[in-house]
Amino acid sequence: MSLSADALYKMSDVELLAAYVESRRQFVEKKFTRDTHRARLEWIKAKMFTGSSGGVTERNMAIDVSEEIARKGQELREMTRDLDLLKVEVDIIAIVIRSRGASAPAGVQGEDLGGGDHAEREGRSGSSD
Incomplete structure (x- = not known):
């Protein structure tokens, strides 16, 4: 969508609410897709770990150097970036709605649209994102 604040x-009001609904729908769809990819990546890592031989360190090293895992991790990071940009768009529309004197659309006030993903990502390191 990428509309300017102006x-x-x-x-x-009708167009603004329609834009808000569309942005929220896109956000939820992309978040679901990103979370599904994250779960698949974790499943692949677990499968590789159990299918490998050696100690824990050797298994983890094999997973860390896997080209497939690195590629999927990069895709996941790109999906997270796109999701964050879409969240900004939803937030801007909500700000404009509130600036007009209307209360924020239902479910927005106090809601973290990111689902706590930022804290979760900051707490981890490596290519799991």
């Missing part, structure tokens, strides 16, 4: 502010 364009959003000039929209009618």
